[in-house]
Amino acid sequence: MPTEYFQTRERAILGSRYDALYAHAGPVRRGVTVNAARLAPQSAAAALAAAGIKAEPSPFSPLSFYLREDGARPGAHPYHHAGVYYVQEPSASAPAGLLRVRPGDYVLDLCAAPGGKSSQLAAALGGEGLLVANEYDAARAAVLRGNLERMGFANTVVLNEATGRIAAALACVFDKVLVDAPCSGEGMFRKEPQAERQHSPALVAQCAALGRAILDDAAACVKPGGLLCYSTCTFASEENEMQISAFLDRHAEFSLVDLGALPFGSPGEPGRCAHSAHPLEKTRRIYPCHGGEGHFIALLQKREGAQTGFAQQSGVRAPAVCEAFLRASFPSLCGRACLVQGPRVSLLPAAALPAGLKKLRVLRAGVEAGEVVKGRFEPAHALFMAFGAQCENKEELTLGDARTAAWLHGEELAAAQAASGFAAVLCDGFPLGFGKCSGGRLKNRYPKGLRTLR
Secondary structure, three states: OOOHHHHHHHHHHHHHHHHHHOOOOOOOOOEEEEOOOOOOHHHHHHHHHHOOOOEEEOOOOOOEEEEOOOOOOHHHOHHHHOOOEEEOOHHHHHHHHHOOOOOOOEEEEOOOOOOHHHHHHHHHOOOOOEEEEEOOOHHHHHHHHHHHHHHOOOOEEEEOOOHHHHHHHOOOOEEEEEEEOOOOOHHHOOOOHHHHHOOOHHHHHHHHHHHHHHHHHHHHHEEEEEEEEEEEOOOOHHHOHHHHHHHHHHOOOEEEOOOOOOOOOEEOOHHHOOOOOOOHHHOEEEOHHHOOOOEEEEEEEEOOOOOOOOOEEOOEOOOHHHHHHHHHHOHHHOOOOEEEEOOEEEEOOOOOEEHHHHHOOEEEEOEEEEEEEOOEEEEOHHHHHHHHHHOOOEEEEOOOOHHHHHHHHOOOEEOOOOOOEEEEEEEOOEEEEEEEEEOOEEEEOOOHHHOOOO
């Protein structure tokens, strides 16, 4: 049962609507969100079924699916290892889709860990433009980086920064900005019992204050004419309608975008914010009765105005030993601008990088290619997760091949196609890292921390 404070508050606001809105449509629904960079949306359902993943479409996104088996382990499936999908509660997929990201956009996810929404945003870019994904907490930022590498995105930058520093360094850079704000988590009571145990009026007030500061920083990053999406997984008025109304009072350059007819949720509730002058019904609420957990979404647009470009950060040529490796194994990547940090080499995104990034704590810029060790080049796992299908030397596996499970356990394989040297390992064409082939044996380089247990 929700906390007494929560129930009393919501019943006072909703009256007779409380029981209907908070009626759970069955148990907690687990789900997956398909990576559109790996699977075309129109073929996603068929591909999941063919892979033995029993799922059905959710109303929250064309890429989001409910899992139909309570005992399913989607995180252990080879397709999860290959970044074909992200395990995500279905209603959490809604905000990223409403931001209307298009190829070529510059996009900022300001509170990005663990990476589900960032993955949707990066996939929507279609390999063009740039996603900057930030997480303030260092441990969570490492998880964010790992998830984006698994999903294979090359045009991303991962930051571990305070939002105020990002606002100062990257003002008016982004076409689209997402703020999935740290919140009191009332929508997660069923899914995460700890959220209910920690809940209190003081937590709601603390999260509302934090969200206010982050929203102000986000506003500074949006280009004139650009879009800002704010979302939470809570029901508290202070973090939702009241937050947006106060933001619009402070920022006359922004206005609410009408989300129109959607296949999920219900309009925002102006009654939660007395005397507001803003059309808060244009926001969106997701209650348990809608088949998800709990979310609030607002889409805002910055007024058109003069746009200025940004100073660009330039890369350097790859070290000769790295370029030689790329020429032999990934010829399409030769000549890419690189970032060289000591022995480590990263392939920078094709899109221009704002020079302001140099002032920030960057965990990843583009794709880590590998490192120069004693005059030789040792490739990185991330390189093969992003570009494995383009590798000249491959070992092709399938879901039905017993070697696929053996590979994910960390075992050495008998090579059927791979020649001597470093080789990409693919499952049904999707990347599973790489190995080094010698004497017909493929030695496993799949990272130990990612391997499955027997």
